[in-house]
Each structure stands twice: as C-alpha cells, then as structure tokens.
Amino acid sequence: MSALRGWKEIPIAGIPFEPAVKYKTGDWRVFRPVIDNEKCIKCGLCWMFCPDSSIIWDGDNFPTVDYEHCKGCGICAHECPTKAIEMVRG
Template sequence: MSAKSDVKKILKGEFTYKTLPMSAMILSPPTSPEYKTGTWRVKKPVIDQSKCIRCLLCWVYCPDMAIMRLEDDHVKIDYDYCKGCGICVSVCPVKAIKMEEG
C-alpha cells in the first residue's frame, strides 16, 4: 500500500474499526509529505543560482526539508513544503537567497 492511498482511505473514512490496521498503525510511513505545508508561507525565498557556491548550508539547516539537494550539489527550493521561515537566507554565506513577496 502506498502512503498516498493509505492517507486517502483513512481521510475518506473507508477504514472502519474492523479494517484499520492493528492499533491504527501507519503501515506506509512517512505519510506526512501528503500534507503540503507550503500554504503557511507569507514570503518566499528565491535562490540566485549564479551566486550559489554549493556549500549546502541551507540544505543542512532547513527545518522543513524544503531545500532539495540535486545530483551536482546545487539546491532547489520545494515550495510545496517551504514555510518561509528565512533560515536559509540568514545562513547563506554569499547572500544568494532573498525573501520575496508572494
């Protein structure tokens, strides 16, 4: 069972107390990526890729795992999950990330 189908079934009430897994265990964790926290954001961080030195500090310090580390160690922001806290902006040593409206 995939995480997505599991969550959908539970939310739709398709599981009853008889068919729920024992002690309502979540059998396909992690299911939290189904919940998009990007809607909490007020301002959004934007990376200037030409300034990025691939130090990965933003990736290490992001509390929401919203910064994706690509194959070549470049980073990309996953706006589905970014809550817009601005930690990446404050830890960036070359000021390659800026907060923008929207």
C-alpha cells in the same frame, strides 16, 4: 480524499499509515526563498539547516526549493554565506 477508515482497519498506537508529504503545507508561507544561482557556491548549508527538508539538493547541482512544503521560515536565507537567498513576499 479516500473515505476515512474504521478502527479495525488502521494500525494501533497512532502510527501513520500514509506519509505526510501528501499534505501541501507550502501555503502557510508568507515569504518564499528565491535562490540566485549567480551567487550560490553550492555549499549545502541551506539544505542542511532547512527544518522541513524543503531544500532539494543532489550534492552537485544548484539547490532548489520544494515550494509545496517550504513554510518560508527564512533560515536558509539567514545561513547562506554568500547572501544568495532572498525572501520574497508571495
């Protein structure tokens, strides 16, 4: 990590000057979602419901999970209409 900056160097009003994506928050997770492409119908509900933008989907191919930021809340598994997402420990 680079050296912390002084008050003269950072923007006012508490505005972040670098994106938060560099913080890997996936290790908060207990259960991870695993997508079964045999059952997935590419409906996009998991992508739409994910509160942390951790389902990566281009609209055509099968969705994948960004495990560096997914916190394992299980909303995607709950919403999946074909039960294609399983929550797996670890």
